[in-house]
Amino acid sequence: MTDTTRPPLISVEEFFRPPVRAGATISPDGTRIAYLAPWKNRLNVWVQDVEGKQEPRCVTADETRSVYIYKWTHDSRWLLYLQDNGGDEHWHVYRVDPDAPEVSAVDLTPFPRVRASFELLKARPGKAIVQHNARNPELVDAFELDIATGELTPLAENPGSVVSWIPGPGGDLFTNTLTAEGDVEISQWDPATKTLRTIRVYEGRDYPLGIHPIAVSPDGQGLWLGSYEGSDRLRLVRVDVATGEETEVDSHPTLDLAGQIMLPSPLILSEQTGELIGARYYGERQVIHAFDDDFAAVLNKLTDLSGGDLAGLSCDDSGQRWVVSFTHDREPGVTYFYDRTTDESRLLFRPYPNLDPDALAPMTPVTITARDGLDVHGYLTLPVGREPENLPLVLLVHGGPWARDVWSYQPDVQLLANRGYAVLQANFRGSTGYGKAFTQAAIGEFAGTMHDDLIDAVDWAVKQGYADRDRVAIFGGSYGGYAALVGVTFTPDVFAAAIDYVGISSLPNFMRTLPDVGRRFLANNWRLYVGDPSDPEQEADMLARSPITKVDQIRTPLLVVQGANDSRVVQAESDNMVAALRARGVEVEYMVKEDEGHGFVNPDNNIDMYRAVEKFLAAHL
Numbered sequence: 001m002t003d004t005t006r007p008p009l010i011s012v013e014e015f016f017r018p019p020v021r022a023g024a025t026i027s028p029d030g031t032r033i034a035y036l037a038p039w040k041n042r043l044n045v046w047v048q049d050v051e052g053k054q055e056p057r058c059v060t061a062d063e064t065r066s067v068y069i070y071k072w073t074h075d076s077r078w079l080l081y082l083q084d085n086g087g088d089e090h091w092h093v094y095r096v097d098p099d100a101p102e103v104s105a106v107d108l109t110p111f112p113r114v115r116a117s118f119e120l121l122k123a124r125p126g127k128a129i130v131q132h133n134a135r136n137p138e139l140v141d142a143f144e145l146d147i148a149t150g151e152l153t154p155l156a157e158n159p160g161s162v163v164s165w166i167p168g169p170g171g172d173l174f175t176n177t178l179t180a181e182g183d184v185e186i187s188q189w190d191p192a193t194k195t196l197r198t199i200r201v202y203e204g205r206d207y208p209l210g211i212h213p214i215a216v217s218p219d220g221q222g223l224w225l226g227s228y229e230g231s232d233r234l235r236l237v238r239v240d241v242a243t244g245e246e247t248e249v250d251s252h253p254t255l256d257l258a259g260q261i262m263l264p265s266p267l268i269l270s271e272q273t274g275e276l277i278g279a280r281y282y283g284e285r286q287v288i289h290a291f292d293d294d295f296a297a298v299l300n301k302l303t304d305l306s307g308g309d310l311a312g313l314s315c316d317d318s319g320q321r322w323v324v325s326f327t328h329d330r331e332p333g334v335t336y337f338y339d340r341t342t343d344e345s346r347l348l349f350r351p352y353p354n355l356d357p358d359a360l361a362p363m364t365p366v367t368i369t370a371r372d373g374l375d376v377h378g379y380l381t382l383p384v385g386r387e388p389e390n391l392p393l394v395l396l397v398h399g400g401p402w403a404r405d406v407w408s409y410q411p412d413v414q415l416l417a418n419r420g421y422a423v424l425q426a427n428f429r430g431s432t433g434y435g436k437a438f439t440q441a442a443i444g445e446f447a448g449t450m451h452d453d454l455i456d457a458v459d460w461a462v463k464q465g466y467a468d469r470d471r472v473a474i475f476g477g478s479y480g481g482y483a484a485l486v487g488v489t490f491t492p493d494v495f496a497a498a499i500d501y502v503g504i505s506s507l508p509n510f511m512r513t514l515p516d517v518g519r520r521f522l523a524n525n526w527r528l529y530v531g532d533p534s535d536p537e538q539e540a541d542m543l544a545r546s547p548i549t550k551v552d553q554i555r556t557p558l559l560v561v562q563g564a565n566d567s568r569v570v571q572a573e574s575d576n577m578v579a580a581l582r583a584r585g586v587e588v589e590y591m592v593k594e595d596e597g598h599g600f601v602n603p604d605n606n607i608d609m610y611r612a613v614e615k616f617l618a619a620h621l
Helices: 012-016 293-303 411-418 436-440 447-461 479-490 507-512 536-544 547-553 571-583 603-620
Strands: 022-026 032-039 042-049 067-071 077-082 090-097 116-120 127-138 139-146 151-154 163-169 173-178 184-190 195-202 212-217 222-227 237-242 246-250 266-269 276-282 286-290 309-315 322-328 334-340 342-349 363-369 375-381 393-396 420-428 467-477 497-501 558-563 588-595
Touching: 012 411, 012 603, 022 139, 022 309, 022 334, 032 067, 042 334, 067 163, 067 184, 067 420, 077 237, 090 116, 116 334, 127 163, 127 195, 139 163, 163 212, 173 195, 173 212, 184 603, 195 497, 222 334, 222 447, 246 276, 276 293, 276 309, 293 309, 293 322, 293 334, 309 393, 363 447, 375 411, 375 447, 393 479, 411 420, 420 447, 467 603, 479 547, 497 603, 507 536, 507 571, 547 571, 558 571, 558 603, 571 588, 588 603
Parallel strands: 393 420, 393 467, 467 497, 497 558, 558 588
Antiparallel strands: 022 032, 032 042, 067 077, 077 090, 116 127, 127 139, 139 151, 163 173, 173 184, 184 195, 212 222, 222 237, 237 246, 266 276, 276 286, 309 322, 322 334, 334 342, 363 375, 375 420
């Protein structure tokens, strides 16, 4: 392409300002649509009638931090939402009245330093199951919430091994439990004896983040979940509550059930019956299997609305009115209304109407062969209007590491491509979604073959002619931040610049400072993959894999970004790295935001950060 075909520069503000609307869901009675939209530059919940004839009303009023997670109650009477304080992840459950937006939201879990969550019960209108750790910071207990009064009734006290409670439609409680041996046990709570009855036990190492997803059948007699039993691929199975017998419900010949792709849920349940009507699988893009003829007909209509992947999905109690959104690499979150009764659909909104999809860069799936022959999948995004050769490259590394990059709109990717950088995202070993063997290939390989995969990805991009060897940056958040620091300490000659965003510098210190509520449940993730810092021999190995012990190797320009309230990767992880570099007389750019946690949420902070990223990369690439 010639220079005249290059798109105009899009400002950082356009990429990172709040969406005009996002996250829409229809009320169960089918009369109203709730969605997120800015109020005082923070996303809040708004409500409008389905026909759009009345003025929308803002029903929450958070001036300090955007609201992201909310739900209608099943009777359409209330909206419940979660909010923390400055990113500290001490989530509280709030209730708001959509008919009285002038009335302040009610904190239904008003306990200090609590982490709460909620699940609504369709079979018990007006009730919800709330989990929180007010009694013991390391353990969540289960309560029944009367939504109208706010009364919390204790249902189950955590015996010390329950990772999470799974409510059945009638109020029965099932659990995801970690055994003393480190296996994952699915159990049922007996309220009479206040004990757990084991249903089935799964090998712990196959589930680094526990069993996910899990849903209870409407009769309470079965559990639908993702299982690796007898397979390298995550399959959809039904476990009989009485016998523990596992029966395959569905699978894909080459793809995993989208188990660790947390949102949207890989299990699609009927709003009317609670039955399982579909499942999501994920490869280069999403694949949905429909199990019900009625849903299959709806699915065909919905997927015709967009060239993207179906994401958010909500319908009213009658199953006639639907509000759906789509994931797309260049058209984020486009949302439609569909009425089955009339077979009519209409566009509700584009979250970023100012962005022209044709000016944005497509994500192309790629496969890279690692040095030991393992296939590493990922995505390459090339700048529009430039010859795809000898470009400056940003290797963008995902967090987790038990997660993966997917085909989707990402403002950071598009900003970088708009500035002329190629962007490469490699789902290195340890990523989920590619079978359990691929994930487990990362055991003991922090700063080892996990990092080799990233270096091999860079080598691939250079060999293919896309990237200029001398102009490669590494940029990542959380585990990706650790990878960026490993990049400039273990392989200091590869990268011309590095950006560490809420990344780990010391593996032992990171594990010792993890949030209280997660510390008992590390057997199949951090302890298995990295080690136990209480064991001196293992701690020594962990330190050997920690960038903080190799600070003297750093000669690459480095930008460090941190949230002061980060409860997962505490600020000391960044402070210590920056202090060690400055003690050597090495210049390092350091940005700390006092009102953020593990990843920035507020638009003004994201704009500040990406302005700094833009300037930093322009100077060093």
